[in-house]
Amino acid sequence: MDNLILDKKAGVFRAGNMDFGCGALSGRLVFSESGNTSLATVYADGMPIGTAALSSDAEARTEAVFPIDRTEGIREVTVTLDGSARLHSLTFSAEPAFGATDYVPTPEKKLIDLGAQDWEATDMLGRRVASVEDVRGRKKDRKVGIFYWTWRESHAHLRPVDVVDVLEKYPAAEYRKDHPAWGERPFQCHWHEPFYGFYRNSDPWVIRHHAALLAAAGVDMIMFDCTNGALLWRDAYEPLLRGLHEAREDGIRTPQVAFMMNFCPAHSTELMLRALYQNLYKPGLYSDLWFRLDGKPLVMAYPDALPETGVCETDTRLLNEIRDFFTFRPGQPLYAGGAKRPDQWGWLEVFPQNKYVTRPDGSCELVTVGVGQNANAERICTHFNDKETFGRSYTGRDGFAHLSPDSYKYGYNVQEQWDRAIDLDPDIVFVTGWNEWIMGQFHEPWLSDNDSTQLAMVDQYDREHSRDIEMDRDGYLDTYYLQLAHNIRRFKGAGARQPVSAEKTITVRGGGKQWRDVTPVFRSPRGLTLHRDWDGFGNCHYVNTSGRNDILEARVARDADTVFFRVTCAAPITPREGEGWMTLFLNTDRRQDTGWEGYDLVINRLPAPAGRATVEAYRRTAEPGSFTWQSIGRAVLHVSGNSLTLALPRSFMPAGELNFEFKWSDHMQQPTVMDFYENGSAAPIGRFNFLYRE
Template identity: 30%
Template sequence: MEKISIKIILTLVTTWAALGVKGQAFTGVDDLGRILPQFSEVGPQKKGKQIGLFYFLWQGDDGSPTSAHQWDLDKLYQYSPEVFQDFYHPGWGGGASGAGKYYFWGEPIYGYYRGDDYWVHLKNIQLLTDAEVDFLVIDATNRLTYFKQCDALMKAMDAVRKQGKTPPKIVFYTNTASGEAMQEIYKNFYGPQAISNYPDNWYYLEGKPLIIGLSKEAAGRDYESFFTIRESQWPNEAEKVNGWPWIEFQRPQRVYKNKSGQKEIINVSAAQHPNLDASMGGSAFYGKSGNWGRSFHKGSPGNPSKDIYYGYNIQEQWDFALSQDVPFIFITGWNEWIAGKWSRADENKHHAHFVDQANPEYSRDIEPSWTADLKDTYYLQMIANIRRYKGTNPPLYVNKDGSPQKSINWKDITPLYTDFTGDVLHRSHPGAQSEPKIIYENKTGRNDFKVLKLAASSKDLSFYVQTVDKISTKSGRDWMTLWLNIDESYLSGWNGYDFRVVNGDQLQRYVNGSWKDVTTVRCEILDNEMIVTISYEKLGLSVEGASIEFKWSDNMQKDDPLDWYLNGDTAPGGRLNLTVKIK
C-alpha cells in the first residue's frame, strides 16, 4: 500500500534510527519507578566500549539432571523447610537419594526451560540486542560444551542478524580440562569441518575469534594460532596477565590488564559467594555469613526483604566499573538458574551444599523471573548501566508540516523503528523437568510487527504499523493495541500509559484504576498496514511542543507488562517504548 486517503498534512519524519539500528533511544520505567537514562544524561555513543554477558546452556542437560518431582528451591524452602535439615529427606524429590541432582533457585519468566529451547534463545537474543550486549560468554568451565544447545542459540543469533540487527556474538569460557574443551569447541564450531558453522556469530579480538581458557593447554594444538586466548580468571587466584574474570570476591573489584599493561576488563555480578565453604546455599538456608547477596552494599548484607529488588550489590560494582573507563565490562550473569545438590563431609553432613545459586537473594541471574517479584527490574537496571557506559543516541523528532491537507504517501515516511520479525513463532518444547515431564507451549503469536511510523499535522497524529503478513481479523480488546503515554510521567495511568486504542478505533483512558471508553478514532487497514489517527484535542495534547511515548502490542494475555515478554508480539519489546517529540 503506497497511498492511504487520510486527511492530514504531509509530514516529514526526521530520525537517526531509520531501521531501528543499535543505539535506539528507547524509553521506559521499571516497577520501582527507575526511568531509563536518556541522551541528556548519558551523552552520545562512545567508541570502544564493549559488554560481555555470562550465558548458560546447562538447564536440563544430561550432565546436570533436574531433580524429579521437586526442582524449585525457593518453593521447596517456603513450603517444606524441614527438608533442608535432612540430606536424604524424601521431600527432596529426585535428589533424596543422594548428591548430583540439580535444582532451579526460582522460576524464569519462560518457565523451567531446557538449554536447547530455540524459542527461549530467540526471545533472549532480542532482549539482549535491545540492551546493546556485544557478546555472550558461554559457560564451558566444567568441560561440557553443550553442542545441541549452542547450535540452537547460534541459529537464534543468526536469525536476528539476518534482519539487519546487531545481536550479541559468541565467546566460550573454558577452565576444567581447558585444552580439551577448546579443542572440542574448535572442532564443532570454528574449524574447517565445523558441524555448527556460523562465522558471523564469532566475536573477534585482535583480529581473531576470542576464546577464554588456559593458554598453556593450547600449546601445540591445531587451534592455538586460530584464537585470541584470554586467561580464565578465578576470584581466589592471583591476578593474571590477560585474565578475564567471571566474578570478583573483593570490593572494589580488580581491574585486569592485558599483556601490554593496558587496563582491559572488569567484572560486575548480581551476587557473590566469597565464603566458599558455606557457598550460596549456606547463606540462603543455614544462616551462614560471609556471602554477598543481591542486597549487599557498603559492606552490609542490607535488608533483603526490601533491598533485593534494587540490585544494590551489582549497582555498587557498576558505579566503580564506570569510573574505570575500561574497554570491556563482563556481566555475571543472565541465566545460570540451577545448582547441584552436593553433600558435606563435616559436622553439617545433614545439610545440602549448593555452590553458585540457592534462592532469590543468593543468586545472580538477570533474566526476568516470576520468583520473589524480581520481574524484569534487573534487566532494565542492566540496560540503564550499559547506556551509562556506552552513551546513546538523541531523541526522535517528527516534523509537523504546515502545508495544505493531503493524503500521506507512507512509503515516503521514514520508519521510526523496525521490529524483530519471526518472533510470533509458536513454542512447543520440553522443559528441564525430568518427572513429570512438561511440554511448554505458546501459540499466542499472531500479527508479527515489522515497521512503526508516525506522522503529525496541525490537528492530528497518525500512527502507522506494518506487519509481516496480512493483519488478522479483529478479535477482542487485545487485538492490535496502541499504548500511549501523553504526559511525560510514569506516575499516572496504567504503568504510565494514559491512553490506549483497542479494537482498532476505540480510544480508552485509564481512570481510577480501570480503562474507560473515551471516543472512537479513525482507523484504516489494508492488508498488512494499519493507521490509527487521533487528534491532539482527544488526547489533551498541546499542538505546540507535544511529546508522546508509545508502543504496539498484539494478543496480550493478561494485564501485566511482563506479558509483553511472553505472548503475542510487542514493538518495541518488553517495557521499552518509543518517545517522539513533535516539532
C-alpha cells in the same frame, strides 16, 4: 556398519585391516554419548596417524571428521580412547578433513539498527532507564559480555525442583537430603522458576526472545560456561547458534559468542579446544557469531593446556593451528586479588573489582560486574546458603544495611559494581550473569562443619542469594534486565535521536508513500510471534500460539488538529478479532504514576465499528489499587495489507507540544505489563516504550 570392536584386554578398539588406497587424508569416526569431551587416537600398523575430538551429549550417533597423516595401502587399524565415548565405526577418505562449508554468514548490511538506545522505560520500582539525553555521546569500541549457561539441556530429564518454593513450604528440607520435597535426590535444582518456565536451551522460542532482549539491552557477547570437566554442552550450543543465526537473518544484531574453559591449564581444556576447533571454528560454522578480540576469535582458556607436539606430524600442525587461531584469555577463578598473570581475565569479583590486562597508560581490557557473590567475610568462595554471603542486597560500602524482605529487587550489589566498572572505564565489561538458575546440592568440601547436615547450594540459593538477570516469574521480574540496559547505556553512551520531521497532514486511506519522509522510524525485532511448542524440564511442556501480527515498524505524524499513527507488520494484518487486536497504548504525560503502568490512553483495545477505533482513558476506581478503562471517544482507523493507519484528534492529548511515550500491542493475553515480554507482539518489547517529542 560398525567396525570398531573393543579389545578389553589390550584396552584398544580394533578395526582390522583397512584399505587406505593411494593416500587417505582424513578419517570419519562415528561415536555417541561423549558428554565429557573424549579424544580418540588412530593408529595404522601401530603408528599414530591422527586424533579425533569427540564431543556430544546426545545418545544419537555423531560423526567426527579429522585430519590424518597421509596413509596408503592396507594397514591394521586400532584406536585408543581417552574418555568415555562409545565408538562405533571408522572410515577414511582421500578428501581433506575440512572442505568448503555451506554455511553463509549473515551480511552486516542485513542487520537492522533497532534504535533501542532511544527506547524509554521505567521499572516497577519507579526507576527510569537512562535516556539518550542522560548519556550523551557514544563511546567508541565499548563492549559488554554476559555469562550465558548452556547446562540446561543435559539436565532437562530432571523434575524441576524450585528451591524457593520448597523452602517456603518446608524450611527443614535444607538440612535433610532425604526430605520428600526433594524427590529422588536431584543433583541439580532450580533456585526459582524463570519467567519463560523451566525451559531447555534448545527451545527456539526462548532463543529468539533471548536474542531480542539481549540485543535491545546492548549486549555484544555471550560467554558459555565450560569451566567444569571437559563439558562443552554441544547439544545446547549448536541449536543456540542456529537460533542466533536465524535471528540475524531476520535483522536482529544478536550478541556474538565465546567459550570459557577450565580455570587452569588442564588436560580437559586441551580436549575442549580440540573439539571446538574441529567441529565449529575450523569448518567456519557461524563465523559471523564469533566474538573477536585483537582480530581473532576469543576463548577464555589457558594456551598452556595445549602440548607442544602431537602424536604425529598432522596432529602437531593441528595444535599449532589452534594456538595461532584464537586470542586466549585465561580465566582467573577467585573473587578477589586480581590477575595472577598479565593475560588473565576475571569473571566475578567482590567489590572493589580489579582491572584485567592493564596497559602502561592505566587503561585496561576488562572489568567484571556481578549480581551477587557466593562469598563472605571468612571465605572468598563458599556455598551461597552459608552465613552472611554477599547476595543481591549486599554492598562493599554498606554491608548488609540494605537487607529487607524485598531488597533483593533493587540490585544494590550489581549497581555498586557497575558504578565501579564505569569509573575504571575498561574496553569490556563482563557481567555474571544471565541464566544460570540451576545449582548442585553438595556436602563436602563446601561445609566447614563436617557434622552439619545442611545441603550446600553453591552458586545459587534463593531470591537474595542468586545471580541471574533474566526475568523470574514472580519476584524481581524485569528489574535486573532494565538495570542491565540502564548501565550499558551509561557505559557505552548513545548517539543522537532521529530527528522529528515537520508537521504533515496524513490522509488515512492515502497509502504508504505519504509516510516516506516521516521520521523517526521506530523499529521492533522480527520473529517474536514465533509459536512455541517445546519440552522443558521433566514433564513440562510449553505451548504459546499467541503470536499473530509481527509488528516491525511504527511512525508518527501530526498537524495542528490530529496525531497520525502508522504501524507496519511482517505480513498482511489479520482481520479484527476480539479484544486486544492491534492496540495502541499512550503515556501522554510520561509519568508512571498517572495511568496503568503509565499509560493514560488505550486505543483500539475493544472492538469498534468498521473504520473506527475506541479511545479509552485510565480512571481510578474507589477500590484501592484498582482502575478501569473509560470510553471517551473514537479515532479513525484504516487497514491496508500489512499496515494500519490511525488518526487521533489532538484534543485527546495534553495541550501544547507533543511529548509522549507509546507502544503497539497485538493479542495481549493477560492484563499485566510482563505480558509484553511473552505473548502476541509488542513494539517495543516488554516495558520499553517509543518516545515521540516535538
